[in-house]
Amino acid sequence: MLSLFYHPIYTDGIDPQARFPRDRYRLLAERLTEFSKIELCEPRKSTRTELLVAHDVDYVDRFLRGALTEQETRHIGLRPWTTDIAARTLHIMGGSLQALELVLEHGGLAGNMAGGTHHAFADHGSGYCIFNDLAICALQALQSPNIKHVLILDLDVHQGDGTASILSGHPDVVTCSIHGDKNFPFVKQRSDLDIALPNDTGDIAYLDALESALEYLPISDFDLLLYQAGVDPLQEDRLGRLAVTRDGLDRRNRRVFESAHAAGVPTVIFMGGGYAEPITPTIDAFVDLFTTASEYS
Ligand SMILES: [Zn+2]
Structure with missing residues (x-):
C-alpha cells in the first residue's frame, strides 16, 4: 500500500484566476481513488519550528503574518493569493514531513501529492515555491540516529536551485539535479551533481543522463532518498522543452x-x-x- 498525502486545500488554496494549474491536485486525487494499492491520507500542518530547520526566521514570520512585500509575492507567483495561502503551504509542508516520518519508521515508499518546492531559498520564495520541503525533510531526517547520508534526486525539468543553495554547507545531504539547461531558473546554483540537458533531449539521452547520475551517486550509498519526481520534462509540457514521452518518464520512475x-x-x-x-x-x-x-511499496 502506498500512502500519499493529499488535502483539498492543495487546489482550493490557490485562486481560480491564478496562472498556476491548480486543478491538477483535485483531478489526480480523483483518478487515484480508483487504485486499491494507493491510500490518500490527510496531512497535518507543519509547525513554525519545522520550517526554521531550513529557513530564516524573518522570512518565515513575515510569511506567516501575511507581511511579504509585493516584490516577494510576485517572485513566488500563485497570485492572487487567497486567505488560505498560509494554511495551504503549511499542509503541503506537513504532508512531506508525514511521508518522511512514515518511511523513517517503516521503510519503503511514501509520497506527497504536492511539494517538491525546490525553488524556495532560505530567505525567499521563487517559482511557485514558498518553503523548501526537500531541504526541510533532509535536515529533519538527519536528526534521526539511523540517517547519516541523504540523497536528493531532483528530476523536475527545472534546476533545484533553492535546494542546492540551502544545502550547500551540508555534506551529509547530496543534491543531484537533472534539468533543462535553457530553462528557468536562468541563474543556476551549484548542486553536488548537475546535469543540464539541451532542448528536445528525448527519451534515450534523458534516460542515459539518469544512468550516469546513478552510476556516480548509487542510491545504495545513502540511508534515505528524497525524490523530486516532476513530470514537466514531458513533451506536452508548456514549460518543459525536453521532449520526453510518457513512456520515457515511466521508465525513469521505474529505474529510480x-x-x-x-x-x-x-x-x-x-x-x-x-x-x-x-x-x-x-x-x-x-x-x-x-x-x-x-x-514497489
Ligand atoms: Zn518544474
Whole structure:
C-alpha cells in the first residue's frame, strides 16, 4: 500500500484566476481513488519550528503574518493569493514531513501529492515555491540516529536551485539535479551533481543522463532518498522543452524505484512540476508515477 498525502486545500488554496494549474491536485486525487494499492491520507500542518530547520526566521514570520512585500509575492507567483495561502503551504509542508516520518519508521515508499518546492531559498520564495520541503525533510531526517547520508534526486525539468543553495554547507545531504539547461531558473546554483540537458533531449539521452547520475551517486550509498519526481520534462509540457514521452518518464520512475527498492533505501516522493495545457497529459504522467510507485511499496 502506498500512502500519499493529499488535502483539498492543495487546489482550493490557490485562486481560480491564478496562472498556476491548480486543478491538477483535485483531478489526480480523483483518478487515484480508483487504485486499491494507493491510500490518500490527510496531512497535518507543519509547525513554525519545522520550517526554521531550513529557513530564516524573518522570512518565515513575515510569511506567516501575511507581511511579504509585493516584490516577494510576485517572485513566488500563485497570485492572487487567497486567505488560505498560509494554511495551504503549511499542509503541503506537513504532508512531506508525514511521508518522511512514515518511511523513517517503516521503510519503503511514501509520497506527497504536492511539494517538491525546490525553488524556495532560505530567505525567499521563487517559482511557485514558498518553503523548501526537500531541504526541510533532509535536515529533519538527519536528526534521526539511523540517517547519516541523504540523497536528493531532483528530476523536475527545472534546476533545484533553492535546494542546492540551502544545502550547500551540508555534506551529509547530496543534491543531484537533472534539468533543462535553457530553462528557468536562468541563474543556476551549484548542486553536488548537475546535469543540464539541451532542448528536445528525448527519451534515450534523458534516460542515459539518469544512468550516469546513478552510476556516480548509487542510491545504495545513502540511508534515505528524497525524490523530486516532476513530470514537466514531458513533451506536452508548456514549460518543459525536453521532449520526453510518457513512456520515457515511466521508465525513469521505474529505474529510480527499482534501484531504491533493491538497496532497501527508504524513499519519499515529492510531486514537483507539470504544466501541460490542457492538463490531461500531466495528470496521466502523475498517475503513472504514483501507480508505479505503489508496485514497489
Ligand atoms: Zn518544474
